[in-house]
Amino acid sequence: MAEDASSRFIPRSIGALSQGYGATPFIRDLLAGLTVGVVALPLAMAFAIASGTTPDRGLFTAIVAGFLISALGGSRYQVGGPTGAFVVIIFNVIQRHGYDGLVVCTILAGLLLMVLGFCRLGTLIKYIPYPVTTGFTAGIGVLIFSSQMKDFFGLKAGSPPPEFLDKWEFYLQNTDKIDYATLSIALTALVVILAVRKYVPRIPAPVVGVTVASLMAMVLGAGAETIGSRFGGIPDSLPSFAWPHISLAQIRSLLPDALAIAFLAGIESLLSCVVADGMTGDRHNSDMELVAQGAANIASVAFGGIPATGAIARTATSIKSGAFSPMAGIIHALVLLCFILFLSGVASYIVLASLAAVLVVVAWDMSEVHKFVRLFRAPKSDVAVMLLTFGVTIVIDLTVAVLMGVVLAALLFMRRMSETTGILAVENGFGKGPGIYTAEDAGGDIQAYEIDGPFFFGVADRFRITMNAMQRQPKVFILRLEKVPAVDSTGLFALETFVRQSQGGDTTVLLSGVKPAVLARMRRMGTLDAIGEDNVFADYETALRRAIWLVGANGTGTD
Numbered sequence: 418m419a420e421d422a423s424s425r426f427i428p429r430s431i432g433a434l435s436q437g438y439g440a441t442p443f444i445r446d447l448l449a450g451l452t453v454g455v456v457a458l459p460l461a462m463a464f465a466i467a468s469g470t471t472p473d474r475g476l477f478t479a480i481v482a483g484f485l486i487s488a489l490g491g492s493r494y495q496v497g498g499p500t501g502a503f504v505v506i507i508f509n510v511i512q513r514h515g516y517d518g519l520v521v522c523t524i525l526a527g528l529l530l531m532v533l534g535f536c537r538l539g540t541l542i543k544y545i546p547y548p549v550t551t552g553f554t555a556g557i558g559v560l561i562f563s564s565q566m567k568d569f570f571g572l573k574a575g576s577p578p579p580e581f582l583d584k585w586e587f588y589l590q591n592t593d594k595i596d597y598a599t600l601s602i603a604l605t606a607l608v609v610i611l612a613v614r615k616y617v618p619r620i621p622a623p624v625v626g627v628t629v630a631s632l633m634a635m636v637l638g639a640g641a642e643t644i645g646s647r648f649g650g651i652p653d654s655l656p657s658f659a660w661p662h663i664s665l666a667q668i669r670s671l672l673p674d675a676l677a678i679a680f681l682a683g684i685e686s687l688l689s690c691v692v693a694d695g696m697t698g699d700r701h702n703s704d705m706e707l708v709a710q711g712a713a714n715i716a717s718v719a720f721g722g723i724p725a726t727g728a729i730a731r732t733a734t735s736i737k738s739g740a741f742s743p744m745a746g747i748i749h750a751l752v753l754l755c756f757i758l759f760l761s762g763v764a765s766y767i768v769l770a771s772l773a774a775v776l777v778v779v780a781w782d783m784s785e786v787h788k789f790v791r792l793f794r795a796p797k798s799d800v801a802v803m804l805l806t807f808g809v810t811i812v813i814d815l816t817v818a819v820l821m822g823v824v825l826a827a828l829l830f831m832r833r834m835s836e837t838t839g840i841l842a843v844e845n846g847f848g849k850g851p852g853i854y855t856a857e858d859a860g861g862d863i864q865a866y867e868i869d870g871p872f873f874f875g876v877a878d879r880f881r882i883t884m885n886a887m888q889r890q891p892k893v894f895i896l897r898l899e900k901v902p903a904v905d906s907t908g909l910f911a912l913e914t915f916v917r918q919s920q921g922g923d924t925t926v927l928l929s930g931v932k933p934a935v936l937a938r939m940r941r942m943g944t945l946d947a948i949g950e951d952n953v954f955a956d957y958e959t960a961l962r963r964a965i966w967l968v969g970a971n972g973t974g975t976d
Contacts, residue, residue: 460499570599928948
């Protein structure tokens with residue numbers, strides 16, 4: 418077992434390369450890495466700008482985190498970097514705490530991810546309800562779309578407010594300040610991206626759209642804002658390693674946002690791994706993937722980046738381009754590094770409106786409208802969870818939305834689970850024939866109920882109500898537990914309360930068919946002391962014989 422445990426934390430890159438890695442696999446990884454690197458270039462800068470920071474931080478993230486996610490991860494094909502899921506929360510953290518606060522927040526999130534991975538809790542993140550993920554993903558898509566309207570329309574106005582409703586009020590009040598030259602460039606980029614995606618899917622559509630739009634702006638002299646005019650270009654080297662000072666006060670104030678970043682990083686990376694597994698037949702290691710995500714996020718901000726996670730679209734692109742191993746993701750990071758080292762000046766000419774067009778497409782993809790609409794055919798409780806998460810994500814805050822969605826989904830799940838457990842009156846008789854006692858002979862002084870399903874806190878109140886509704890107090894009450902696979906402390910407390918109330922009314926409570934695991938828990942909790950071990954029977958027939966004897970049926974007193 419020790420060997421198995423240690424093997425859980427061996428990166429897939431080591432396993433893939435140790436199985437034999439020659440010229441052919443390398444060429445496959447090289448071509449895939451080049452393709453994904455080109456695709457990631459505009460996306461990395463666009464996500465950083467939308468997050469309220471500079472485009473170079475997106476490139477630093479794609480290089481540092483992208484390298485480590487592929488080198489240390491638990492998936493053979495995962496490609497990581499900045500993604501749209503983080504845009505809203507990064508923007509909010511920077512607005513409240515500045516970039517330095519984001520660095521501390523991301524380090525905390527990275528540590529949380531590593532703890533989850535090392536504690537082998539990777540599979541638990543997969544149990545987030547589907548309506549919750551659909552709701553907040555669609556909400557993020559709407560927020561990303563909203564954040565890009567100023568650059569898309571070239572509004573010659575100040576910065577829009579961060580709140581969703583206030584932002585759209587700002588846009589509507591400034592419709593007279595639209596720059597139509599910038600809008601035409603953005604629309605051109607958007608049309609080119611959509612056309613390339615549909616008719617030439619093997620070509621990186623965002624790169625083509627950004628290139629065409631930027632050339633159009635240069636030729637027409639439209640005066641549209643560029644990366645160079647707003648940010649002064651991007652540096653031609655990576656920043657040096659810098660570790661921030663972290664105080665207890667910062668941890669307290671940033672922990673909720675750190676939890677949200679860790680949650681999103683874990684969810685999106687594992688979803689990306691599942692997509693990759695479905696495309697290739699491979700099987701990822703979720704625990705090692707979380708460890709890698711944690712380490713990559715810590716290193717990313719230590720080198721001037723922003724939060725990162727596995728990117729589903731880039732991972733799928735890598736696979737479609739023939740990736741053989743995690744080396745494809747590593748090469749993608751090196752391609753972006755070469756761009757910074759040798760071609761950083763080119764980035765100054767990229768028109769921001771074209772990057773806004775890229776993010777409009779990303780926002781549409783993230784919203785997954787078809788899945789959102791389809792969920793309206795689900796049970797009303799699922800629809801309520803999705804709409805609540807969606808609405809709170811847009812109007813209030815992503816962190817609050819996730820927490821509210823998960824809590825509401827959990828409560829609804831508990832209600833559904835409690836409804837699957839039945840508490841029913843049962844026939845006391847167990848047969849007719851010479852020498853066989855039946856409950857009917859006891860004159861109604863024996864009553865029996867059966868619990869069918871888990872006896873947990875969601876069922877305890879219904880049990881109390883059912884027991885209190887009995888019209889008359891019998892001399893003996895039999896509770897059949899043959900179909901109870903598990904019981905929790907609330908269920909046991911409800912049972913103890915019922916037993917003590919029954920004893921106060923001169924009613925003896927017998928249990929039948931208690932499973933060994935349930936019986937062991939009753940013994941540990943002291944419930945058997947209240948019931949009496951002599952009142953617990955292996956099967957219902959034996960318990961009924963004892964009940965008939967207790968009420969003196971037929972006056973025989975025979976056991």
